[in-house]
Amino acid sequence: MTLAEATHPDGDMLALDRQVCFALAVANRAVLSVYRPLLEPMGLTHPQYLVMLALWGEAPMSVKAIGTALQLDSPTLSPLLKRLEASGLITRTRSADDERQLVVDLTDAGRALRTQAERIPGAVVARLGVGLPELEELHRVLTNINRAALQAGALNS
Numbered sequence: 001m002t003l004a005e006a007t008h009p010d011g012d013m014l015a016l017d018r019q020v021c022f023a024l025a026v027a028n029r030a031v032l033s034v035y036r037p038l039l040e041p042m043g044l045t046h047p048q049y050l051v052m053l054a055l056w057g058e059a060p061m062s063v064k065a066i067g068t069a070l071q072l073d074s075p076t077l078s079p080l081l082k083r084l085e086a087s088g089l090i091t092r093t094r095s096a097d098d099e100r101q102l103v104v105d106l107t108d109a110g111r112a113l114r115t116q117a118e119r120i121p122g123a124v125v126a127r128l129g130v131g132l133p134e135l136e137e138l139h140r141v142l143t144n145i146n147r148a149a150l151q152a153g154a155l156n157s
Contacts, residue, residue: 034127038120042113043087047080056114060105071155
């Protein structure tokens, strides 16, 4: 018996329930739906939350550094930053060293929001009902897959 036959009754390699891309897409939507009601009272979408996480770890940052950290291109990142600035959570200023670079920093309100955000990871774990060791293993596996995909040329335009 081949691996395909062992993992799917009819051995169909194109069966939807065997596709990694399908499992990732469904898991992504499901997990983000867990985050949504937790982030809503903070006035953040999940992509904005990711920007804030980057800044809470290392502000100030250049727009380019944020894009690299989040693996986002400028056309995707710019509207996120504009909305966060309009919300009063960040500032965007030209670098004194290089006028071509925009530097993003947290406002006092953006720094203060971190206290609220500290409850998010625990609340997500509790709502998922999955053990922390399983989530840590999933994180490790996904990080390895992302690294391999990037080395294979993913996200290169």
